[in-house]
Amino acid sequence: MRLKINTAIFSVSFALCFCLIMQSDAKMLTRCQLAKELLAHDFPRSYLSNWVCLVENESGRSTSKVMQLANHSVSYGLFQINNKNWCRKGRKGGICNIKCEDFLNDEISDDSRCAMQIFNRHGFQAWPGWVNKCRGRTLPDVSRC
Numbered sequence: 001m002r003l004k005i006n007t008a009i010f011s012v013s014f015a016l017c018f019c020l021i022m023q024s025d026a027k028m029l030t031r032c033q034l035a036k037e038l039l040a041h042d043f044p045r046s047y048l049s050n051w052v053c054l055v056e057n058e059s060g061r062s063t064s065k066v067m068q069l070a071n072h073s074v075s076y077g078l079f080q081i082n083n084k085n086w087c088r089k090g091r092k093g094g095i096c097n098i099k100c101e102d103f104l105n106d107e108i109s110d111d112s113r114c115a116m117q118i119f120n121r122h123g124f125q126a127w128p129g130w131v132n133k134c135r136g137r138t139l140p141d142v143s144r145c
Helices: 001-021 031-040 045-058 100-104 108-126 128-133
Strands: 064-069 075-077
Touching: 031 045, 045 128, 075 100, 100 108, 108 128
Parallel strands: none
Antiparallel strands: 064 075
């Protein structure tokens, strides 16, 4: 009995440590950090408030967000890029030719390139978070960032 309890405690401890290690590449950005990152990745300043609003409403500014959708597709990362068309789980693929898991770290160059591809094809309407929470509304003020 004692061996089973010790094994269970070890298993739970190992699982928690593994989760913490896996999350170490993730980042929760402040609004200004996000704005600066977007500008550094060549997002146009004229749309900056729209992009910040989009990210805040899609991922909460978290690079590690994964969302299972009702249609059985999955959205990944800061921009919640969906595996239905844009990326493939476990291997490079989709229109952006990238592994979806690559959107879950704190390096957002690949995320940014794919988000701009989506935007160039569909505009902000491609993101439900922007449509429902940003379009026609007061956008975040990033002028002091």
